[in-house]
Amino acid sequence: MPRRFNRRSSRHAALTFVAVAVGSWLGSLGPGAAEGPRPATHTVVMEAVAFQPGVLTVKVGDAVVWVNRDPFPHTATSAKFDSKDIAPGASWTFTAKAPGELPYVCTLHPTMKGTLRVTTR
Amino acid sequence: MRLFAIVTCAVLCLVAAGASAQSINDAQIAHIVVTANQVDIDAGQLAASMASNPEVKKFGQQMVTDHTGVNKQAADLAARLKVTPADNPTSQSLKAGGDKNVANLKSLKGGEFDKAYIDHEIAYHQAVLDAVDKTLIPGASNAELKGLLVKVRPAFVAHLEHAKKIQSTLK
Numbered sequence: 047m048p049r050r051f052n053r054r055s056s057r058h059a060a061l062t063f064v065a066v067a068v069g070s071w072l073g074s075l076g077p078g079a080a081e082g083p084r085p086a087t088h089t090v091v092m093e094a095v096a097f098q099p100g101v102l103t104v105k106v107g108d109a110v111v112w113v114n115r116d117p118f119p120h121t122a123t124s125a126k127f128d129s130k131d132i133a134p135g136a137s138w139t140f141t142a143k144a145p146g147e148l149p150y151v152c153t154l155h156p157t158m159k160g161t162l163r164v165t166t167r
Numbered sequence: 168m169r170l171f172a173i174v175t176c177a178v179l180c181l182v183a184a185g186a187s188a189q190s191i192n193d194a195q196i197a198h199i200v201v202t203a204n205q206v207d208i209d210a211g212q213l214a215a216s217m218a219s220n221p222e223v224k225k226f227g228q229q230m231v232t233d234h235t236g237v238n239k240q241a242a243d244l245a246a247r248l249k250v251t252p253a254d255n256p257t258s259q260s261l262k263a264g265g266d267k268n269v270a271n272l273k274s275l276k277g278g279e280f281d282k283a284y285i286d287h288e289i290a291y292h293q294a295v296l297d298a299v300d301k302t303l304i305p306g307a308s309n310a311e312l313k314g315l316l317v318k319v320r321p322a323f324v325a326h327l328e329h330a331k332k333i334q335s336t337l338k
Binding site (some may be wrong): 070093094095118119134139151154155156157158 | 168195229232233236237239242264278317318319321322324325326332
């Protein structure tokens with residue numbers, strides 16, 4: 047009885063190993079395989095006084111990088127994060143820690159608005 | 168309203184008189200862009216040091232930062248395109264209007280200064296936007312110069328909205 051259990055257990059372990067290997071191979075295919083366990087990195091471009099994309103959906107643990115392509119500073123500011131001034135050509139990264147909808151603005155340019163949606167992994 | 172009419176005329180009447188949308192050239196447009204930014208930098212520098220309301224002070228400093236950034240981009244583009252900005256009646260009128268505004272602001276203090284500066288910023292940004300839409304963008308023949316104008320236009324809109332928001336708190 048214990049031997050049979052062990053054999054089944056090692057077979058289970060082997061299958062688990064294969065599943066994990068396939069899973070990480072799929073995960074390595076890049077951001078397209080968003081269902082994978084690896085956190086992804088998303089980019090929001092700040093250009094012509096607008097956030098592009100204006101609405102971005104990410105999963106908990108994903109990183110969001112705001113890149114300023116305008117010739118003057120911008121901020122990405124919400125109730126949960128505040129980049130402070132991002133200089134021209136500079137960027138700022140925020141890692142989403144909890145699910146929720148986070149509307150944000152550039153405090154320097156009130157017409158510049160965006161939304162970050164964070165969903166569970 | 169009177170202020171808006173005066174500033175609008177300073178920008179638009181001379182654009183119309185000096186160079187119509189058809190005849191204005193890229194060298195003149197480049198000069199108008201640089202002058203329009205410089206005029207707002209000069210007023211912003213004054214507000215950054217003389218304003219009493221902290222929001223007005225901050226706005227003045229931001230005008231210096233933003234318009235300096237735009238001017239650097241415009242100067243870089245002009246150099247790359249080998250366009251030498253050419254002085255013209257519109258630039259001269261913008262400069263004269265800016266100098267007059269600064270002289271008037273220097274005679275004011277406290278709340279009066281803050282209100283006069285913000286009122287003028289609103290009228291000025293509105294007038295420049297009108298010139299950008301009716302004369303400068305339609306008149307630009309180089310695609311990159313046109314692109315620069317299209318790209319910086321939203322900044323002027325944001326400044327206008329920001330100034331209006333501050334104005335509503337000054338009353």
